Amino acid sequence: MKSLCKSFARGNMVVNSVDLSVEQGKIMAIVGESGSGKTTLIRLISGLETPESGTISLNNNVVNSDTIFVNPEHRNIGMVFQDYALFPNLTVFENVAYGISKSNDKENVVQEVLTLVGLQGYQDRYPHQLSGGQQQRVALARAVAPKPHLLILDEPFSNLDSNLRIQLRNEIFGIIRTTGVTAIFVTHDTQDAMAIADDIVVLKEGEIMQKGTARDIYNNPSNYYIASLFRELVILSKSDLECFGFQNDSTGIMAIQTKSFRVNSNSTYSVKCKIVTSQFTLSGYHNTVRLKNSTEIRFYSDQDLIGDDIVLGFGNTDILVFNS
Numbered sequence: 001m002k003s004l005c006k007s008f009a010r011g012n013m014v015v016n017s018v019d020l021s022v023e024q025g026k027i028m029a030i031v032g033e034s035g036s037g038k039t040t041l042i043r044l045i046s047g048l049e050t051p052e053s054g055t056i057s058l059n060n061n062v063v064n065s066d067t068i069f070v071n072p073e074h075r076n077i078g079m080v081f082q083d084y085a086l087f088p089n090l091t092v093f094e095n096v097a098y099g100i101s102k103s104n105d106k107e108n109v110v111q112e113v114l115t116l117v118g119l120q121g122y123q124d125r126y127p128h129q130l131s132g133g134q135q136q137r138v139a140l141a142r143a144v145a146p147k148p149h150l151l152i153l154d155e156p157f158s159n160l161d162s163n164l165r166i167q168l169r170n171e172i173f174g175i176i177r178t179t180g181v182t183a184i185f186v187t188h189d190t191q192d193a194m195a196i197a198d199d200i201v202v203l204k205e206g207e208i209m210q211k212g213t214a215r216d217i218y219n220n221p222s223n224y225y226i227a228s229l230f231r232e233l234v235i236l237s238k239s240d241l242e243c244f245g246f247q248n249d250s251t252g253i254m255a256i257q258t259k260s261f262r263v264n265s266n267s268t269y270s271v272k273c274k275i276v277t278s279q280f281t282l283s284g285y286h287n288t289v290r291l292k293n294s295t296e297i298r299f300y301s302d303q304d305l306i307g308d309d310i311v312l313g314f315g316n317t318d319i320l321v322f323n324s
Helices: 038-046 093-100 108-114 132-145 162-179 190-196 214-219 224-230 238-243
Strands: 003-007 011-017 025-029 053-058 062-066 077-080 150-156 182-187 199-204 205-210 231-237 252-259 270-282 283-292 296-301 309-314 320-322
Touching: 003 038, 003 320, 011 038, 025 038, 025 162, 025 190, 025 214, 038 182, 077 108, 077 190, 077 296, 093 108, 108 132, 108 162, 132 162, 132 190, 150 320, 190 214, 199 214, 199 224, 205 214, 205 224, 205 309, 214 224, 224 231, 224 252, 224 320, 231 296, 270 296
Parallel strands: 025 182, 025 199, 077 150, 150 182
Antiparallel strands: 003 011, 003 053, 053 062, 199 205, 231 252, 252 320, 270 283, 270 309, 283 296
């Protein structure tokens, strides 16, 4: 993609001068908040939307420019949608075979991809006879059956509960790596992106904020917005920091991860306070304290601290400073 632009009502740029490439055989995640332009971008790539300017090339062949437009069905791009988009009146075999109906080897190809996704023996069932995870596998089998140049997945796990999502996520992307197909998937779940993708692209208001590996983006976010997507942060004002005994001369945004606060331990900066709320979560207790300037600070602990007086602190290495 080169200088790709797309706007909708009132001239608002949904995709703004995007330059992006995906290496063959790699998996790229596109993350961002709702309205960041993620879905519009993949619709432009697939040909379901037409850009106002810019070019899109697939395997060095231009599929969209000012003078060229290749229809979606001729781009050889596989799509897996959020709602699976299976045909309810067709069997599993017929759904998978839909995109290869003219193939002379249709029977063997369908059986091959059903085996690949672990659904051998399910070819005569209908979508309503399958679980959500099985329907997702059928959608994947249908997408990879034509051997696409590119596979696009739009929020593929958002309709699944958390335990099934993690299990299916690992299985689905294991299958994708087995096929060697180049893939782009859109997600608002940064945990999915970090667990699966070779590269992550962060979008905001139609622009690329940062691109890199999960480790690069997590350890070196280019601004507060990106850091807040991948970490749970608490912004501390100058007044908040003074409560801890920290003098802040920085003009940037200062923040600390909720898991970095220390309770009742020797810390460089600390404050005595009382727990206001303490809620149990799978990752520990989510606590809130109120500082003397009335700011409420949240942090995690391993034990229930409700009603306790504690010393809450942090060290110099816990402080994150962002210019924007």
